[in-house]
Amino acid sequence: MVNGPQRVAAKPLAVIKDTSSSAGKVFAKPSKEWVIPERTKPGRKISEDEPDNKRQSQNRLSQRAHRARKTDYISTLEEKLRQYEADEIHSNVRLQEVARALKADNERLKVENGEMRAEVEELKRLNKELKAQAAEKRGEMKLWKTDSALTPPLARSPAAASSSATRLGRTSRTNSQASPGDVPARRETIACPICPDPDPDCPCQKPSAIGSTSSAPLAALSMAAKVVEGHEQAQYPHETRIDNPGHCGVCRTDAECLCRVLDDNRQDNEVQIVENSIEGVERHNDACGLCTSASFCACKVETSPQTLPNETLSHHRPAQHSSVVIRTSTQAVSLPLKKNKAGHGIKAKIWDFVPSPMASGLSTSDDGFASRATAECSGDPSNCEVCKDDSFGQEFCAQLYADPTITKPCDDCPGNCMSISALLCSDGGEGSSESSMTADQAWKTLKAHPNSRFAPLALLADVVAKHTTCVGHEAGPSFSGQSISSTAPSQMASRDFGSSPTFGLSRGSRRRLKVETSGVRDALRMLDEVMPSNQGDEPEGFNVKRRKLSNGS
């Protein structure tokens, strides 16, 4: 019977959750020994009489099997649906957390961007002012040259001129050509309203005399140039700057040069690059449902990492730009359609069920399907390929191995396998008459029960452990999924199992546990008695009427 355990089991009317345990474990206890009359099964009774012919008998059995498969298929689909819904909720919560973090990050970056843009604007304004002052000064000097035929003040004192010109980043052609020892054929003089043809030795030609009138702007210019130079040096520390305004190596004056035009545009370009980068990302995709068109969102990073120039952002904020990797459990796993055996024209069996990777607790490989579909639960939580991604399997195996009844060494076991118990080990070996299954089959069977989520796994593990027998161990890498050679207990005697924390087996070896089906039945019976904490998990129309107790309550 497919639904046999649900029907046969007596359901407790109430359970008391004892939360007084210091370990925080919750054990369900019935408030009393309820004796509920077994409800008669509705519907047509199964006929006891043997069919007349073979065909009739075959069809009857076939139809029963077919209905069992159908029911199992539907229940499995319902379980998958519940898991998908639970995972969807979980992933949505995580996505919202990521969205909140990214939004805060975005706001912070916006503020920083605004500050930086203001700073750039300020520097550009200052740069223009300095250029205007320099141009004005040049025009003034030209005027002096042409109109008064007088030498500019800068040229009168080689030291002062050199100093000022050096600070301005340029060198006077006159001074660079004249060595200190040379006597110029005609010294350029400063125009003097008193001396029509001033003598170079005249006090009016002394630099100090004119310094008060003309060197002040130059000093300010020099100071401003230092400010700009310092800023540029800080902004482009990797560049070696030549000590002149045009650092291209070609220009020697402060006239228009391509290198300075490029310098002026560089700051604007830096800002523009960042803006274009972000806009490019924004234009790409905003279909996650959380982001707005003007916001930075992980979905854009996730979908188009190539559109985000990492070097640009990391150049500006390498330590603050948080990288976000979203890995939700509800990533679309494309389940391959079941292929016909011959590839065409062969009808697949309707109720054959291919367990999904999620439902079976297996992770997906690159091809999107279970790569460990043939893996088996070893029963050892520290050495199990199947359970390592399955919380139910991990917890159950951990409880199973933590059970005090199975940590007791077994003196009688020929392989020192630390069997479940001496009693079970002595008579529950390979030759046991009790029908049995592997640990893998046991926990899969238990997990398939609808109430497995609400069950106290410690109790389940305890029940199973009392019906579990060690039948030897398997050597070899259990994670590889390759065939593992079993070792007879008699062959295990010479092995050293003493050093491993997991039952004395070295990593890569695993025990072979045989679980009696009676133990699994007991556990299933326990699961039948577990009252789901949330009745809303029950699928609609799922035998709601049959839940009514026959005692009239």
Next chain:
DNA sequence: CGGTAATTCTGGATGTTCCC
């Protein structure tokens, strides 16, 4: 509260299709 019809659930019987 008892009777009754409607509904639901379950299983058997039969026919069809497809594969080996």
Next chain:
DNA sequence: GGGAACATCCAGAATTACCG
């Protein structure tokens, strides 16, 4: 052709709603 799988129909038992 035999057998398996499936769909469909039908019967039987239990449950439920309704009414007098």
